[in-house]
Amino acid sequence: MNETTYIARALEGDLEAFNQLVLTYQDSAYNLAYRMLNDPDAAADVTQIAFIAAYRNLKTYRGGSFRAWVLRMVTNACYDELRRRKRRPTVTLEPFNRDEEEIESPTWLADNHLSPEEAVQMREVEKAITHCLQQLPEDFRAVVIMVDVEGYDYNEVAQILSKPLGTIKSRLARARFRLRDCLAGFAELLPARFRLDKEEMV
């Protein structure tokens, strides 16, 4: 069965068909939430909430990209969560040892497919990207995550965020401009494979 069939059956109330769509898009949804919130647990909660909201509001789906429609639910849920955090600030769940120092290698970042050296490099990149993304305003962050991290095209992002294409271009340019300055501070820490050679840039 293809996506259109699943959507049609889900619209008739078939939960199993909808769950097939969930399985298709749950990684995209979770990654978006994770980058927006920088908290794996909150990202999981928001993803679940977004899928429940999607099922309950399935009748508002008017065709087009189903991924964009689902990711709009995720984005809205992320904004809700960020607003809730502003109202009730909480201490972030950074991993600390008994001496209250940050643990260098959080278990949730461990990736069994990488060598120890690669894992260290990835941690550095992850840390730099996460840090710089969190410095951005939420609207800019959402756009740059979708375009540069997730690789969606401008039109899809415009659909997800319900914004005109010009707004997406403008926010993306500003986000990249700010990230450029922020990531420059981590340039020496980035492994060689994350730097473009001069020849490559031409």
Place this chain on the structure above:
Amino acid sequence: MKTRLSYKDWERLSAYLDDQLSERERRQVEEQLRTRPEYREAWDSLRQTRHVLRQAPRHKAPRAFTLTPAMVTSHQPRPSLIWQLAPALAIFLVVLAVLLEWLPLPEGGRAMRTIAPSAPQIEALGMTEPTPTAVIVYWGGPPPPAGTMGMGGEGAADMGGGSSKGTVPEHPPLPPTTPAPLVVPPPYPSQPLTPPQATPEIRTLQGPANETPNPILGLPAPEERGKIYIATPSALPTPEGPRGSGVPLRRWIQAGLIGIALVLSTILLIRKSRS
């Protein structure tokens, strides 16, 4: 690393990076890239930024987010209609309280006001309209005749450099103010009216003993020294009698509306903070 490009330039470069420019714009950007080193530098840094972001590791969903029937049917109980409408109701009450300032009130509302007799009423009652209650203090007796107060009056003879020793006529004492009883059918039978009364008070003061009496300077005659007359016209009583806390009905209604709005808002805030 810093370049002097406008945001428009950055926007164009960013769109160029993703091949989102029209053919004409693309040629313009390429021309700038050839001719302007700072443009080229900005372009390189943008490419580097995007390259790093694209290397960000992707995370697998920690679990399946598939839904169960229980998840999609366990609706939270919707708040009752009164709580759904409560914010609008609170705003409406506040607006109504403000508008009440200009809205005419029914007759019942006026009954709460302190009513002062109007000018025709005062005339009909034969009363004199009360003047603002300024306290007039006379040293030693009533004011002298007007003719003696100007520079050309008799009193003025005593005001020079002291060469003239003219005498100041003694002022007759004030006749006692005993107003005639006023008999008027009261407009509000339940509460009889009392006419306004001037209630002169006499207070004794210790004045200087050896000064020449002078009405202009306010120096009293020797026999009247040590006394002051204070004339305070008493306030007209209201038909409803004196009302200490004369808060009009309008104010009570406004306070009530705002009070209800405040209670609603407080309950809403508490409910919201708990949810």
